[in-house]
Amino acid sequence: MPFDLTLTNATIVTADAQHRVIPNGALAVRAGRIAWIGDTKDAPPAQKTHDANGMILMPGLINTHCHAADSLFRGLVEDLPLEAWLQKVWRAEGAILTPETTRLGATLGFAELLQSGVTTVMDMFWHPAQTVAAARAVGVRVATGGIFIDGPGVDGATPAHRLRDAEAFFDTFGGQDDVFPGTLPHGTYTTSPETLRAAHALAMRHGGFFCTHAAETRAEQSIVTTRYGQSVIRHLHAHGLLSPQTVLAHCVHLDDAEIAILAQTGAVVSHNPVSNLKLASGIARIPDLLDAGVTVTLGTDGAISGNDLDMWLALRLAATLHKGATMRADAVSTAQAFDMITRAGARALNATDRIGSLEPGKFADMILIDTHRPHAVPMFDPLTHIVYSTNKSDVRHVFLGGEQVVRDGTLTRLNIADTLDEVSALIPRIAASIA
Ligand SMILES: [Zn+2]
Numbered sequence: 241m242p243f244d245l246t247l248t249n250a251t252i253v254t255a256d257a258q259h260r261v262i263p264n265g266a267l268a269v270r271a272g273r274i275a276w277i278g279d280t281k282d283a284p285p286a287q288k289t290h291d292a293n294g295m296i297l298m299p300g301l302i303n304t305h306c307h308a309a310d311s312l313f314r315g316l317v318e319d320l321p322l323e324a325w326l327q328k329v330w331r332a333e334g335a336i337l338t339p340e341t342t343r344l345g346a347t348l349g350f351a352e353l354l355q356s357g358v359t360t361v362m363d364m365f366w367h368p369a370q371t372v373a374a375a376r377a378v379g380v381r382v383a384t385g386g387i388f389i390d391g392p393g394v395d396g397a398t399p400a401h402r403l404r405d406a407e408a409f410f411d412t413f414g415g416q417d418d419v420f421p422g423t424l425p426h427g428t429y430t431t432s433p434e435t436l437r438a439a440h441a442l443a444m445r446h447g448g449f450f451c452t453h454a455a456e457t458r459a460e461q462s463i464v465t466t467r468y469g470q471s472v473i474r475h476l477h478a479h480g481l482l483s484p485q486t487v488l489a490h491c492v493h494l495d496d497a498e499i500a501i502l503a504q505t506g507a508v509v510s511h512n513p514v515s516n517l518k519l520a521s522g523i524a525r526i527p528d529l530l531d532a533g534v535t536v537t538l539g540t541d542g543a544i545s546g547n548d549l550d551m552w553l554a555l556r557l558a559a560t561l562h563k564g565a566t567m568r569a570d571a572v573s574t575a576q577a578f579d580m581i582t583r584a585g586a587r588a589l590n591a592t593d594r595i596g597s598l599e600p601g602k603f604a605d606m607i608l609i610d611t612h613r614p615h616a617v618p619m620f621d622p623l624t625h626i627v628y629s630t631n632k633s634d635v636r637h638v639f640l641g642g643e644q645v646v647r648d649g650t651l652t653r654l655n656i657a658d659t660l661d662e663v664s665a666l667i668p669r670i671a672a673s674i675a
Pocket of ligand 1 (some may be wrong): 307377489541542
């Protein structure tokens, strides 16, 4: 059977277990999956050939924590700590979000992510079917599903209604290559233990993931400790909610015993350094989590707690912030930071057989990074270049399942100008929502 596409002359950063780099490498795609990888001189013929000379070829980035549709509120609420900030954000969301505006905001967010090389994103938001529609329109894989929170929320639904919707989400989107279904209750301080347990049970019954915000701020820890008599991680553990299928966003405020619980249960941490810095939440104990063997992944969080969705900034912070905070130059190694956006991200989604590295059999989700730029020369070690020198405008081409979804920095599936116009038309209403 012939190959559909061959990329040639690239520096291939495979992100495989050995962190293998293939100089002057080639990669061939068949039926959306990587079918061959090796030296360009041995590259097989294909229907299409793409010369990637002067570029790094690496797996598409995996963002494990986002609220893409919140891009509608970028820059609206500033200079407040999380709790006061959330009150304003929720007011704006309540006034603006419908299924249609949610889809619009998610399209905006996913467009930004895909253009910067993110091909899989875990997204927690209202109207998850709209999130999937936006992801498909743009061309990213999305991990999402039913959201849960005590009280009416944006959807005005009861807990029972939300459970039914979440179940229907699994029925509709389970078994599809571009959707990883799960359940995503907001957090232990906003969602009752009964609802958390029900959302978790539903996800486990369907083989999905369970994601929630956890231990983001000191105030959250004190609310949960006062209400339930134990800290956030202990509370989650006591209710049986921690396992390798659990993804915990933030985990900034942890004691040693809580880190041990995460290691022992296999729960995954999504590190969101941009959000943690901007909202003054603190600095997560990432080196200690890594030392304990916890899987640490990386997220952007929403564009309201970081103002853009920049995985490259998150990556560089993950690799530098903890060196400064601990005064240890090896606190997070280059390879450890790189794994957060590739292999570990795939582990968080229980999808190491499909994404997270460039190896035969996996989805051909891959990006080409331009290294013919002043800040990229010389390049002695591509991994170091990726972690410390690359920025989002260096991403020139993006492939999802072998389909080119970004060409020369431009989205191919949709005309983003229309989305930008629609968002611009909403600005007066968004501004008035918190007035
Ligand atoms: Zn979040």
